[in-house]
Amino acid sequence: MSKPNVDYSVYLVTDSGLNHPSRTLLQSIEDSIQGGATLVQLREKELDTADFIELARKVHEVTKKYNVPLLINDNIDVAIAINAEGAHVGQDDVSCTEARQRLGPNKILGISTGTPEEAKKAIADGADYIGIGTCFMTQTKSPKRTLGPMGVRTILEAIPADVPLKTVAIGGIKHDNTRRVVSHSAGANGRILDGIAVVTGIVGAQDAKKATKQLLAEYKSGYEIASKHHEDGQQQQQQQQQQQQQHRDALEKKVLQSLSGLLKTLRESSPLIHHISNYVVMNDTANATLALGGSPIMAPCVTEAEDLSKVVSSVVLNIGTLTDSFVDCMLAAGKYANAQSKPVILDPVGAGATLLRQETTRKILNSLHVDIIKGNAGEISTIASIIGCDTETIAMRGVDSLGSGFSNPAAVVQAVAKREKCVVAMTGKIDYVSDGARTIAIENGHEYQGRISGSGCMVASSIAAFAAISPNDHFVAAVAGILALNLAGEHAAARDDVRGPGTFRAAFIDEMANLEPEMFDQAKIKAF
Known part of the structure; x- marks a missing residue:
């Protein structure tokens, strides 16, 4: 008998203790299969072997009826x-090699893994698949740490592309996070999760069939997003190699043509921008948003985050002021903005300065889809480290970067953008913007911008304003947001009444309000 060909898309893992009281475990299993479950694991930690065998035989009758493999x-x-049809073992259970010897070569064998090293050992020990977890907090286990999509991604990338090992994520997987887990965990090597393993989300649901259908639909959607992103990345890379200079010229021209129209649209629509910002710059960011043509609301309150998500056009998450209430509000506002498909802009102020800021940044990136990340070299370096990009390390002192920056900044922002599937805008003497495929350097601006507090935070507000009226191209919105402030900075510094940073600050706001669409023709941009 040959080993069965397994579809891991929605992998039901049972737990009698969590089964919904309205039905038996056997009913839950059958309902889930009818809803689309493709694989079942019978997990009963409290039963002795004789009772386990009796239950397993009954479950097997159900799974064989639908030709769905059963693992013990x-x-x-x-x-x-x-x-x-097979078995699943944990790191503390019978060894994978012993399990394979006892089961024989034609049975399915899976093992739980939580690190790249465990995944590599599973390959050597003859596993057919690995369960990667724990992804999120769960009722069935109390892990010391959770992986999140970024941790799952690290393990996927440790598995060589030519190895036929299958992968599923497990731990706190529900219908409302499945799509993000699958899409955001996809590795740069093209590996995408082969499935999701679910316990409570199915057996604990009032309608197991409906719950499974939802999970399957979300898994397929996440897989499609990840596949398309990978295919697009490969195609774009090939096109860039074939037509590199032509592509750069065309990109510069296209971006320049878009900019003046965006400013006009911004002022006509006056989008409402939700700011959760630090106390130092709150007034400046509000004034900058108004001067450009947007409408700011500074609302760091978790209670009104859901209501605001229905009326605002974009959200700025600025971690400059870190309190529990601010972080809770950021997570809530980001969650509701994601649900409403409103752009989320993350400004990781001083992300590398303290462990708290690093962990807050990690939590936001692991919990939300961030559309645009805006930061200086030190902040982008910290994010690169958090998400596992192999780049140079840029030290920070407070909120400021130290040193001369990256040796190849364009490559860094491109790598971070590609890995996080978002737009990355890195500010400095020269600014860089990338969405992973398109990358542009901006050479406008004035040194006074770096000599007043809040100039970087104002950039995030400017980007958020343009992103609000450019929902289909956040890359161009980020370029426009940076350029608008850089051009305003140049014009402000050239005024006769500006004598230094103090007088520059007031003139800077004035010149944001004085920007005209044709001024974007003064943009100094270079595409890569």
Whole structure:
């Protein structure tokens, strides 16, 4: 008998203790299969072997009826006794090699993994698939740490592309996070999760069939997003190699043509921008938003985040002031903005300065889809480290970067953008913007911008304003947001009444309000 060909898309893992009281475990399993479950694991930690075998035989009758493989958790004796299609073992259970020896070569064998090293060992030990977890907090386990999509991605990238090992994520997987887990965990090597393993989201649901259908739909959607992003990346890379100079020229021309129209649209529509910002710059960012043509609301209150998400056009998450209430509000505002498909702009102020700021940045990136990340070299360096990009390290002192910056900044922003599937805008003497495929340097601006507090935070507000009226191209919105302030800075510094940073600050706001669409013709941009 040959090994069965397994579809891991929605992998049901049972738990009698969490089964919904309205039905039996057997009913839950059958309902989930009818809803689209493609694989079932019977996990019963409290039963002795005899009772486990009796239950397993009944479950196997159900799964065989629908030609769905049944795996037994941990207990190889049970798997052999009922001739199950395979087994799953944990790191603290019977070893993978022993399980393979006892099961034979034609049974499915999976093992739980939580690190790249464990994944590599699973390959050597003969596993057919690995369960990667724990992804999020769950009722079935109390892990010391959770991986999140970024941790899952690190493990996927540790598996060579030519190795036929299958992968599923497990731990706190629900219908409202499945799509993001699958799309955001996809590795740069093209690996995408082969499935999601779910316990409570199915057996604990009032309608197991409906819950499974939702999970399957979300898995397929996430897989499609990840596949398209990878395919697009490969195609764009090939096109860039074939037509590099032509592409750069065309990109510069296209961006320049878009900019003046965006400013006009911004002032006509006056989008409402939700700011959760630090106290130092709150007034400046509000005034900058108004001067450009937007409308700011400074609302760091979690209670009104959901209501605001329905009326605002974009959200700025600025971690400059870190309190528990601010962080809770950022997570809530970001969650509701994601649900409403409103752009989320992250300004990781001083992300590398303290462990708290690093962990807050990690939490935001792991919990939300961020459309645009805006930061200086030190902040982008910290994010690169958090998400596993191999780049140079730029030290920080407070909110400021130290040193001369990256040796190849364009490559860094491109790598971070590609990995996070978002737009990255890095500010400095020369600014860089990338969406992973398109990358542009901006050489406008004036040194006074770096000598007043809040200039970087104002850039985030400017980007958010343009992103609000450019929902289909956040890359161009980020370029426009930076250029608008850089051009205003140049014009302000050239005024006769500006004598230094103090007088520059007031003139800077004035010149944002004085910007005209044709002034974008003064842009100094270079495409890569």
